[in-house]
Amino acid sequence: MEPDVSIATSSMIRIAVIPVGEIHLHLFRKYAGMLDRHHKIELSTITSFYKVDKKSPFQQQPWESGSLRFKFIVGGSPPSPWEDFQSNRKIHGVIGICYCPSSPDLGSVAEQFAVACKGYASSVVQRCFVFSPGDKQLADGNNNKNKLVLFPPADQRAQEIHLQTMMQEIAASLLMEFEKWVSRPESGGIILKTPLDSQASLSSEEVIKATKRRLGRAQKTTGDYCLLAGSPVDANAHYSTALELARLTGDHFWYAGAMEGGVCALLMDKAVQKDPVIEEEVKYRYNSVIVHYRKSFIQDNAQRVSPLSFELEATLKLARFLCRRELAKEVVDLLTAAADGAKSLIDASDRLILYIEIARLYGTLGYHRKAAFFSRQVAQLYLQQETTFSAISAMQVLALTTKAYRVQTKASIPDQPISTDGEGGKVNHNSVVSLFESQWSTLQMVVLKEILLSAVxxxxxxxxxxxxxxxxxxxxxxxxxxxxxxxxxxxxxxxxxxxxxxxxxxxxxxxxxxxxxxxxxxxxxIIKRPTDRPDWWAGSAPSGPFIYTPFTKGDQTxxxxxxxxxxxxxxxxxxxxxxxxxxxxxxxxxxxxxxxxxxxxxxxxxxxxxxxxxxxxxxxxxxxxxxxxxxxxxxxxxxxxxxxxxxxxxxxxxxxxxxxxxxxxxxxxxxxxxxxxxxxxxxxPSLPLLVSRTVGGDGAVILYEGEIREVWVSVANAGTVAVDHAHVSVSGKNQDSVISIGSEVLESALPLKPGAEVTIPVTLKAWQLGVTDYKDASSPILLIHYAGPTEKNHEPPPGRRLVTPLNISVLQGLSFVKARLLSMEIPAHVGQIKISENSNSENSSLVKIDPYRGSWGLRFLELELSNPTDVVFEVGVSVNVNVDRNSSEFDYPKTRIDRDYTARVLIPLEHFKLPILDGSFLVTNSKSNKKAEVNASIKDLISKIKVRWVSGRNSSGELHIKDATQAALQTSVMDVLLPDPLTFSFRLIDQVDQGQGGVMAQNMTPMEVLVRNNTKELISMSLSVTCRDVAGENCIEGTNSAVLWSGALSGMKVDVPPLEEIKHSFSFYFLVPGEYTLLAAAVIEDPNEILRARARCSLSDEPIFYRGPPYHVRVNGTL
Amino acid sequence: MASTACFMIISKNDIPIYEAEVGSALKKEEAAHQHQFILHAALDVVQDLAWTTSAMFLKSIDRFNDLVVSVYVTAGHTRLMLLHDSRNDDGIKSFFQEVHELYIKILLNPLYLPGSRVTSSHFDTKVRALARKYI
Structure with a gap:
């Protein structure tokens, strides 16, 4: 069998192409490839080389439209035993290819070529193409007129034209040779034999049979030559005769051969393959060809030779002719039949060719799996041969199958992006399935194993x-x-x-x-920096305590x-x-x-x-x-x-x-x-890179609750670009524990050159330990957003963020146990009052009660503190009355709290009273409003009180008392804050010089009572003064009065103008020395709303009664 | 019972989802591979043939040496393929029809992803029993 057969094979002139002399395989292939382009030579182009010496036997030669076809057998081939049967199997020409630079001696080249040509007895035209000859060879070559053809060095195009001319010359020579052969007188007498005819003993019967058949066979051969000469009409005429004769003599084999030639001639003539009529004709004729080949099967020499290969070739030829998608079924039937024939083939190489051809045809049909299957059969046949070359062939064939079996090497797959992500990353089942389409692991493994085996x-x-x-x-x-x-x-x-x-x-x-x-x-x-915002850092960091929030999660693509x-x-x-x-x-x-x-x-x-x-x-x-x-x-x-x-x-x-x-x-x-x-x-491009460290070690700063400490954070530029601007902020939990950041230090150091370092002071105040505080997560974070310089007309480079956690470990410090509000009443001594107009006027804006003057309803905030630590704390309370002015700050003596002790600190809640009893506090419409105002005033009050502590040499801080005091103050803030509408006080007149003596018994003592109106409205009242002795008995009224008096003491109708004071003078005459208490009281007439509210009276017609604090008077006896 | 028979189910994506050597002959791995190769190659023929007829059972559509390939194509283009050396068309048809029913039962399983391997041992047992009965 022969590979690559088709119907047209019968019309192809075989020319062996052989290397002559030393020639590199690569060059040989290149020149042979050049020849390949001239496989078809138009008859019209060869007329210049064609010499007519006598009448051509090809009468119907189509000189205008016809052509000669060549089939180049690169490397040559041994003569086929079937040459007589099909003339196209003969090697009619030999072309040698010689490369001059590697074999310069043209003489020896000519000799070698002559020797090589001897192997091709049937060849009639022999040429040796010598490429790239030197000047010397050109001179020589022109002299000896032998079969050498020199191709002078030229460019590709010139060489092509030269080659084409040479091929035309060869074609003309061949044509003339064919004419000679056909018109040979003895051509009819030659005995044409095939291996099929028994050769061992020519019995007489056989000889007679052979002579009978001779004529038909000769006609068939002539037809073959006509085909080769490109004259289908002539061929057809000869074939018709041959068919007749072969039919008469029962020469099935030659009958089939002639018929095959006839089909070839038909197609050559018509040159229209798609015509359904011709297609039917070809199909019909070829089926009969196949039948006749089958008929020619002779049992007795079936062991040695069989026409089966011709039958299969005919099948393949028909299949190739029909090989179109529409006719797939027929082709498949033909190929299946052909594959069945493989078993009966004697020669293993025939089987190989058969399988190769079947695989190729299936491949052309688009049946890749079928093609792969037969390719694998081919590979297995190759592998049975156990030589390196067959193993290489097996490997190459298997490599062809890899695509069908989906095991191809990545080198053979062109890059094609397969998008796997469908909707939102969810991958559709179907699209995944398609990725693994045709994954047939059993087969894939077998194929890969075979490839591995053959490759090894x-x-x-x-x-x-x-x-x-x-x-x-x-x-x-x-x-x-x-x-x-x-x-x-x-x-x-x-x-x-x-x-x-x-x-x-x-x-x-x-x-x-x-x-x-x-x-x-x-x-x-790294933080992207939008061009339109100068404060690009804002919003880039999570501001709250949550690092991840469900809202930012949605934003992230x-x-x-x-x-x-x-x-x-x-x-x-x-x-x-x-x-x-x-x-x-x-x-x-x-x-x-x-x-x-x-x-x-x-x-x-x-x-x-x-x-x-x-x-x-x-x-x-x-x-x-x-x-x-x-x-x-x-x-x-x-x-x-x-x-x-x-x-x-x-x-x-x-x-x-x-x-x-x-x-x-x-x-x-x-x-x-x-x-x-x-x-x-x-x-x-490069960005600046800041690194930070806490000066004095990166460990946590250990602080007691409320302790205030300054730490230094050193920031250095470790990058290669200067920091152009920076912004410092605080984030994370317990942000308010950072009291101040010396960001101006950093800003003043800008631009921070690479390698430069800046130390930023940060003041921390330790927070209150809660129940749920975790040590790690509760530290505040220092954020520095910074960026390098922006080049002009460029988008600004992205900024960066330096996150420095301020590691603070808070220890429990002084702990607050509880707060209480205590009220206290300290009676004043009338005798000790030093009236100083100056001090009065100075403090007139505030109604202050001098602590030594005694106070009625003075309130203390009692804080109970315990010290569970192992250090000693000293607690001091300071009250900042006027936030604006630092001067008016009161310091109280420090309290020392030893370890494991509890102590109480009293904070007098004075100096807080408002100067004027205003309606705004008391008369408000809504309750909530009132509450808010109360809270605001409590806050204001608390913020004025600071409880500071000192421990050891360098620990100091402040107690968080806000919550506790707020709770304690909640109920009685009004009493603390609001002044009484009326203030009463007593003083002695003309006793200033008496010094410590005070009031003498049995002496007329002039006194006056001072009533101050703290409201903005006039108050009319009926004032009364009483005096009590130590036992609390009224000394003025009653039977046993120990005090005599002059002036009015009760029922005095007075009007006090707003924010002013009135005096009422009277005199006492104490009969008995001792302690007396003076009391002033007033019944307000026509009280307004404010007064009612202040007095907390519920009924509208209830009389409002005010009483001043008691004043003590020590009455000394006479000396 | 046939001496050689190889039954396979091929999903519509050409992935084998079930395979069974159901012949009575001695099982050789080499031969089993060859059977699968033949079935794989026959898919090309099925691909064209399935659209030319409305019948699900395509009879024997391909052969290699003595082995014949019979195919049954379900509506979902899942192919039940049988490689056999016997010529019992009726038995094979019944075999295919009953296996098709079994396959539908597998498909009805909500946990079975269509196109993935059939791993049910119950299915395997049933198929082998059917093979003994019909082929």
Whole structure:
């Protein structure tokens, strides 16, 4: 059998193309390839070479439209035993190809060519093409007129034209030779035999039979020559005669041959293949050809020779003729029939050719799986031959099948992006299925094994490596551990024969998937800087206590953008898995970056059997621009491969859908990790980089609750770009514990040059320990947003954020037990009153009660503090009356609280009274409003009180008493804050000089009572004064009065103008020395709303009665 | 019972979802692989043939050497393929019809993803019993 047969084969002139002399295979192929372009020579072009010496036997030669066809047999071929039967099997011409620079002696070339031509007895035209001859050879070659044709060195085009001319000359010569042959007188007498005719003994019967048949066979052969000469009409005429004769003599074999030639002539003549009528005709005739070939089967020499191959060739020819999608069914039937014939073929190489042809035809039909099946049969036949060349052929054929079996090497797959992410990362089941379409693992494994076997035999280490890698990577769950070890060994063996650093397109192990992109360390946070906002830092950091909130979660798109900075190392976490039963040594693994602006650092890893590992791969961006990381480069088993993340992600998806046998990561015990998308990564030019440290160690600052301490944070620029501007802020929990930041220190140091350092003072006040405070998370965070200089007309570079946690460890300090409000009444002594007009006027704006003057209804805030620590605290209370003025601050003596002791601190709540009793506090419409006002006034009050403590030499702080005092004050804030509407006081008149003497008994003592109106309205009242003795008896009224008096003492109707004082003078005459108490009281007439409210009277007609604080008078006896 | 028979179910995405060597002949791995290769190649023929007829049972559509491929295409284009060396068309047809019913039962399982492997041992047992009965 012959490969590549078609109906037109009968009309092709075979020319052997052989190398002559020394010629490199590559050059030989190149020149043979050049010849190939001239496989068809138009008859019209050869007329100049065609010499008519007598009448041509080809009468119907179509000189205008016809052509001669060549079939170049590169490398030549041995003569076929069937040459007589089909003249086109003869080698009619020989073309030698010689390359002059490597074989300069033209004489020897001519000799060698002559020798080579002897092998082709049937050849009638012989030419040797000599390429690239030198000047000397050109001179020589023109002299000896032999078969050498010199092609002087010229450009491609000139050479082509030269070659074409030469081919036309050859065509003309062949045509003339054919004419000679056909018109030979003895052409009818020659005995044409085929191997089919028995040769051993020519019995008389046989001879007679042969002579009978001779004429028909001669006609058939003449027809063949007509076909070769490009004259189908002539051929047809001869074939018709031959058919008649062969039919008469029962020569089935030649009958079929003639018929085949007839079909060829028909097609050559009509040259319209798509005509259905002709198609039917061809089909009909060929079916009868096949039938006749079958008929010619002779049982007795079936062991030696059989016309089966012609039958199969005819089948293939018809199949090739019909090979169109529409006629698939017929072609399939023909090819199935042909495949059935394979068993009966005697020659193994015939079977090989048959299978190859069937595979090719199926491939043309678009039946790739069928083609792959027969290709694999071919490969198996090759593998049976056990030679290196057949192994190479097997390997190449198997490589063709890989596409149909979906095991092709990555090198043969063009890059096509398969988008796997559908709606919001959810992958559609169908789209995943389509990724694994036609995955037939049993077949795939077998094919890969065969490729591996053939590659090993063929000595192609790269192909072997690639096949073993594909087998191991895709089918490890189906391979036993010993099989896996075998594959690993195969990989190692192949790698030994590979040059080091060989890239293989197919990855082996391990499986690599993207784990995560670690975020920038908090010191290196990068923040995009919108152009339109000068305060770009605002809103970029979480301001609340929550780092993640459900609201920001919604904003984050699935693909988060990453920004990398030139020159700053970055890390990417990848997970490796080795699901096989042998330890895997990864010599090096590094990120593969296509964009060329990233230097990745390789590391080496060893993975134990059935294990996975997360490793961190690092690198440095080198140039600004986008970076894409499609996967990793892995150097393992002696070859370098690229592992794409996408592939593994698809694999894992497939495993989830039950389409792939196993997920390599899960079978290694690695947890389920959400598929990580490779984010868009942009590299930006160098940015400044601030690093911070707390001066005096990075450990936590230990503070007692409320302690105030200054810490220093040193900030240095570790980058290569100066910091142009910076903004300091505080974030995180307990933000208010940072009292002040010396941000002006930083600002004054700007621009901060690379390497420069600045120390920022930060004042901290330790917060109150709560029940739920966790030590780590409760520290406030110092944020410094900074950025480098902005070039003009450029978008500003992104800013950065430096996060410095102020590590504060708060210890429990003085603890607050409770607060109470105490009221106290201290009676004043009339005798001790020093009237000083100056001091009065000075404090007239405030109604203050001098602590030595005594107070009625004086209130103290009692704080009970305990000291559970092991240090001593000293507590001091200061009251800042007027917030604006520091001067009016009252300090009280310090209280010392020893360790494990409890102490009480009293804070007198005075100096808080308002100067005027105003209606605004008391008469308000709504209750809530009132409450708010009360709260506001309490806050105001509390803020004026500061309880400071000192412990040791350098610890000092403030107690948080707000909440406690607020609770304590809640009920009686009015009493604390509001002045009484009337203030009463007594004083002696003209007793100023008496000094300590005070009041003398049995002496007329002039006194006066002072009544001050603290409201804004006139108050009319009826004032009365009483005096009581020690026992509390009224000394004025009653029978036993010990005091005499002059002036009015009761029922005095007075009007006090707003905010003024009135005096009422009277005199007492104390009869008995001793302690007396003076009391002033007043009944208000027509009280207004304010007064009623202040007096807390509920009934509208209730009389309002006011009483002053008691005044003590010591009455001394006479000396 | 046929000496050689290989039954496979191929999903519409050309992924084999079930396979069983149901012949009585001695089972050799080599041969089993060859059977699957033949069935795989026959898919090309089925692909064209399935659209030319409304019948689900396509009879024997392909052959290689002595082995014949019979195919039954379900409405969802799942192909039940049988490679056999016997010529018992009626038995094969009944076999296919009953396996089709079993396959529908598998499809009705809400936990079964259409197109993934059939791993039910019950199904396997039933199929082998049917093969013994009909082929």
């Amino acid at each position: 035999r063929a000595g192609d280490p790269l192909a072997a490596w690639s096949a073993a890698a594909r087998l191991l990577r895709s089918y490890y769950p189906l391979i036993t551990p010993s099989g896996q070890n075998g594959l690993a060994t195969a990989l190692h063996n192949s790698a030994e024969r590979l040059p080091s650093g060989t890239h293989c397109p197919d990855p082996a192990l391990p499986f690599v998937r993207l784990h995560s992109f670690p975020l920038h360390p908090s010191q290196m946070d 699935t693909k988060q953008d990453l920004i990398w900075v030139v020159g700053e190392p970055v890390q990417v976490l990848v997970e490796l898995a080795n699901p096989c039963g042998f330890p895997l040594i990864v010599n090096s693994i590094y990120l593969s970056v296509n964009s060329g602006n990233f230097d990745s650092f390789p590391i080496s890893v060893t993975l134990p059997p059935n294990s996975s590992k997360v490793i961190s791969l690092s690198g440095i961006p080198t140039k600004p621009g986008p970076v894409t990381i499609p996967g990793c480069h892995v150097h393992t088993f002696g070859a370098i491969t690229q592992h794409l993340f996408k592939d593994v992600n698809n694999l894992i998806l497939g495993a989830q859908q039950g389409l792939v046998i196993s997920d390599p990561f899960r079978c290694c015990g690695s947890g389920k990790v959400k598929t990580t998308h490779v984010p868009e990564i942009t590299v930006v």
